[in-house]
Amino acid sequence: MQNTLETIKSIYPLKEVHLQLLLQELKAVELPKNHVIIMAGKVERSLYFIEQGVARAYVEGRDNRITFWFGMEGDIILSYHSYINNTPGYENIDLLENCKLYELKTEILETLYNSHTELANWGRKLAELILIKTEESYIGRLFKPAKERYIDLLQTDPLLIQRIPLGYIASYLGVTQVTLSRIRAEIK
Amino acid sequence: MQNTLETIKSIYPLKEVHLQLLLQELKAVELPKNHVIIMAGKVERSLYFIEQGVARAYVEGRDNRITFWFGMEGDIILSYHSYINNTPGYENIDLLENCKLYELKTEILETLYNSHTELANWGRKLAELILIKTEESYIGRLFKPAKERYIDLLQTDPLLIQRIPLGYIASYLGVTQVTLSRIRAEIK
DNA sequence: TTCATTTTTTAACATTTGTAAAAAGCCAGC
DNA sequence: GCTGGCTTTTTACAAATGTTAAAAAATGAA
Incomplete structure (x- = not known):
């Protein structure tokens, strides 16, 4: 789980105790190419660390699909709406290769956030990092x-x-x- | 400070104690129309709650300016790169009307996040809400x-x-x- | 290898959007 | 009410991108 471990650590420095709290909740899953792991309109109760493979997010337009994100080793697959609000999102995410992932239930995360300041800050940093990346591709695309x-x-x-x-x-x-x-x- | 108070409360429910910790750090400022409050390439050490007025964010293209955000009463003016990483951002934000704002130093926020789980979660929620809004306008613009x-x-x-x-x-x-x-x- | 399938490129034409400049509309201050 | 400056619309033309269809190239399985 080298890539996933790196990802988690690089988000925010965690003491070994808190790191273990997170790690023990991870579940290894293997899924085949073309599997649709996040579906628009559905509340998704997990997020996934990409240990191996490539994924892509897209929205369904009126008559086409628009791809707006690619993820590979070290990236995280999640539906922000589901992760943040428990409401359905508008993006689909499918796998472009056979993938090895680590699954983490968002419900468990929420519990951890409320009981450990370190993990709350890890969660804050996660949101902030994603925010910056999103903004970067947003703005890059603009100009x-x-x-x-x-x-x-x-x-x-x-x-x-x-x-x-x-x-x-x-x-x-x-x-x-x-x-x-x-x-x-x-x-x- | 009706609008600003509403904004702070709506992000994440805070007990009176923690709310006061935030409020006592706010400083009222009034700035005229056309004032450039965030400058690209400069690290900005504050964020601003818009109590009254309108602002807009833009990036300088090769030969034009591209506007990508408008903020009004209840919104927050911040440079994500400065807020999150203490690095300069690429956006400019200027005021389209005379504005009443409440300023908050990011350095103080950082201290509060590290000492109070409630405020760390308020900060997480803030990042998450902005993330969702950013993603929404990103995706909306796409398709x-x-x-x-x-x-x-x-x-x-x-x-x-x-x-x-x-x-x-x-x-x-x-x-x-x-x-x-x-x-x-x-x-x- | 060979064949079938998928992906990528090319072509011709239609449509959209941009550019530049002029015209029209609007508003503040005299 | 008039004037000058700023914003918005209109026009004519140019350039970029989309559409559709077909050809070419690449890929993968038998």
Whole structure:
């Protein structure tokens, strides 16, 4: 559980006692490629640490699917609405590879938050880190054109791109696959 | 300080003791229209509750400014990067009206978080609420076209629109002002 | 390898949106 | 009520992106 352990520790420094409180609640699960792990409109009672594999989040548009997040080793799969409010979210998350995950019930987390200041701060830090990442991709998407963002992606996540169909990447960049092809032809 | 008090209470229920710990750190400030309260590239050491007035956040593009947030009574002005990491952010926030604000130093907040579980959970809830709002506008922007989002805005914030120049709203919707004019002509 | 399936690219054309500049509308101060 | 400055709309044209369809390339299983 190397990746998951790293993730948990890197969020907020925890004493061994509190770390163990979290770890003992994790449950290893293996799920196949194409499995839909989070469904829009459904309250999800767990979050998942990605130990191995790739996942992607998307929303259903009127006549298309829009991908807005990719996760890989060290990332966390969760529906914010479910995690935070116990209300259904609007995103679907599916697995693009066979995955090894560690599951954690949100209900248990809530209990831990209320009984340990350290864990409450760990939870605060988790929300804050996700918030910053979300804001970064939000803002990046605002003022950089698709071409530039694709080049950024190539530089920051060259490996990720090879694991993901181009159609999803195009959607993530906010253009059609045809346009992404044009971009690729152009920068070659 | 009606609006600010409401905001603080609605984030997470606090006992009177803890509420007072927060309130006694607030400092009333009045700032004029057009004042730039958060500057990109600068670490900001305070956050501000909007008691009265309107603010907007934007990033500088290569040759334009992109507005991505409006705040009014009951909202909170903060630079997430500064608030969370003590690192400079990329957004500017300026005031679109003369404003009454309550200032709170982030350093003080940090101290409170580490000494009171209730306040740590208040801080967690704050991050979580902002996260959900950010995700909502992120996703909304992804799969709804500008026209639809404008109609949504008209319905959810009819008053806000009257307080904000159309050029900023166009930017917020991700189109030029010319396109927004076309949209307005179309739905009339 | 070979065949079938999926993914990616290319092409032609339609549509949308942007750009720049002019016109119209609105408001504050004289 | 008029004037000057600011905001919003309109126009004509240009550029970018989408749509649809087909070809080409890549992938994977037998």
